[in-house]
Amino acid sequence: MPVKYIPYVPNTVEGQAVLDNISRTQRVLRYRDNDKVISKIMRGMPYYEMEKQEQVGEESENLVIRGECLSACAYLKEQGIKVDLVYIDPPFASGADYAKTVNIRRDPKLAEKIKKAEEELEIDELKAFEETMYGDIWQKEDYLNWMHENLMAIKSIMSETASIYVHLDTKIGHYVKILLDEVFGEEKFINEIIWYYNDKFATGGNSMDKNHDNIFLYSKEQDYVFHPIIIPKDKTTTRALRKKVDGKTVNVLDENGNKIYEQYSEKKEDDVWQIGRTISKNEYLSYSTQKPEKLLSRIIKASSNKEMTVVDFFGGSGVTAKVAHDLGRKFIHVDIGINSIQTTRDRLVEVGASFQILEIKDGVSLFRNPQQTMDKLAKLIPGLQQKVPGVGKFWFGALQDSKLGTVPVYVPNLIDGSEKVLDVPAVNRIINEELQNLEINAQKAIVYYVDVDDHKSLEKFIKDNNATQTTIELKDLKEILHAIVVEDEIETKSIKTKEGFEVEITKFVSDRLNQKINDFNEKGNLQAINKGKKFSPITISEEGLELIEYLSLDCENAEGVWSSSSEIKIDKLGYISVNGQKTKDFWNGKISADKKPLRLKIRNISGDETVKVFE
Ligand SMILES: C[S@@+](CC[C@H](N)C(=O)[O-])C[C@H]1O[C@@H](n2cnc3c(N)ncnc32)[C@H](O)[C@@H]1O
Structure with missing residues (x-):
């Protein structure tokens, strides 16, 4: 809450x-008499x-x-x-749906070798798949x-x-x-x-x-x-110099009574701004x-x-x-x-x-963003099927129960924050509108919530007002949401060097990404077969380092607020930025710091972060 x-x-x-x-901002509660607003709830x-x-x-x-x-x-x-x-x-x-292109980075072991071959490649041909950012x-x-x-x-x-x-x-x-x-x-x-x-x-x-x-x-x-906003003029113009005297605009004259002319190469911008939409390469x-x-x-x-x-x-x-x-x-x-x-x-x-x-x-463990969380939820509710005949769009889907038949399932739309709290107006809509709109006879419906306004009064409201035969089961979505975030696995080797400390990433395994890449390969393969073409699937090395986008060492705290003592960001062409400074180097699979690192954070190419705390 x-x-x-x-x-x-x-x-x-x-x-x-x-x-x-x-x-x-008002949550309108209409029931029994559908046109009459019984109460308006104004939340802040x-x-x-x-x-x-x-x-x-x-x-x-x-x-x-x-x-x-x-x-x-x-x-x-x-x-x-x-x-x-x-x-x-x-x-x-x-x-x-807006999506981000996710590019597999270079395998550090092969970096130099493939550099030459890739020099002739277009960026589009780099190995890439997409992640939805928001719907x-x-x-x-x-x-x-x-x-x-x-x-x-x-x-x-x-x-x-x-x-x-x-x-x-x-x-x-x-x-x-x-x-x-x-x-x-x-x-x-x-x-x-x-x-x-x-x-x-x-x-x-x-x-x-x-x-x-x-x-x-x-x-x-x-x-x-x-x-x-002052912008340059297309053409320089010449105009008589003017000034305001007693509220009137008059020409400024020289000592001989002649107008003074000035050249104008700038002007005030109006409300039509012509600015290209294309983002330049260094900004993109x-x-x-x-x-x-x-x-x-x-x-x-x-x-x-x-x-x-x-x-x-x-x-x-x-x-x-x-x-x-x-x-x-x-x-x-x-x-x-x-x-x-x-x-x-x-x-x-x-x-x-x-x-x-x-x-x-806010109690919601999102999987990257609300859209991807919603997509993932569909797979995480055991047995859930979407687009079930007779169960309209209001419902997230339905379960098939051998005894109860079709059980419609409601899940709040995480993209619309106002749906997160299940309150009387929301439940009222379910029991007095949406259950009646079902084209099936539902004995039971499951209603997921992230937060409940007042559990007891909600249960009472359902008991007193549910005119249908359908039993409503309220379930906490947070229990499923917690399971949604699974960490990646990181294996490292740390050594003390002359300059300080060095951590080598020896293995990186991301089940989330592997799943995504498998799906991508399957789809690509099918498409290729249909078109009679050859498809070269994305393959990941055993070490999996090409799935890493960013690493940071924290030498100050082993828990709590992150303080980045040293960081490396790998761009889509494989070049690294070290502590925010761009370089023309490729990543060698290591990261170093002056002091002893207490923990390591790795962000994979889809943006999931995993922290490894050193003993
Ligand atoms: C059109 S994009 C903004 C692009 C931005 N002006 C730029 O130049 O990069 C809209 C953004 O709103 C975010 N968004 C969507 N719903 C939101 C919410 N309720 N609160 C905050 N951000 C939200 C999305 O994640 C997305 O990044």
């Missing part, structure tokens, strides 16, 4: 046009405990937080932290409810002169603008920025190419920080939906001053945090996915930033 709920203050602005088909933001995971560099106010936007806002509010500029690029309800498939109403809740939470931690940039696309932008008017007030709307990119492949078809995103800019109050981090630094640089320069705090609650590749750091601002990066936290961490280490990594302890 959250430690407590923190109210969203201030309330939404009165008198705005509102969307009528969403319930907003769920405040969970926060655990410090790692300290990078000096103590500072910069934060990288793994968790949901909503809980991060609750934490900031509880800590009394206010932010001066918000940029968010939330999922767009685009109907897509962006929503019902529009659910999305808008979720968005409304997030906007309310964000507003509550904005400083008096803060502004917010909300980055959306043409499919959802107009809906969210109405929410923004409602939450911030129409008079706080400053600009709709059209980010125009004409470097996208033409898609053709019978419509015009969609080559822009919409970014809405709102302020918290009437006064806000703003600096005009294989994070789908990664935005260019140039875009964030404009936003941060226009709407913040040095030392101010810039936050991105859907931080992804960490572009906002990185650019904020470069421009001398403080940063807060929030994201729900482990890949985002790792990508951002490494990106910030490279530029020498100091920050702490925090994790929101």
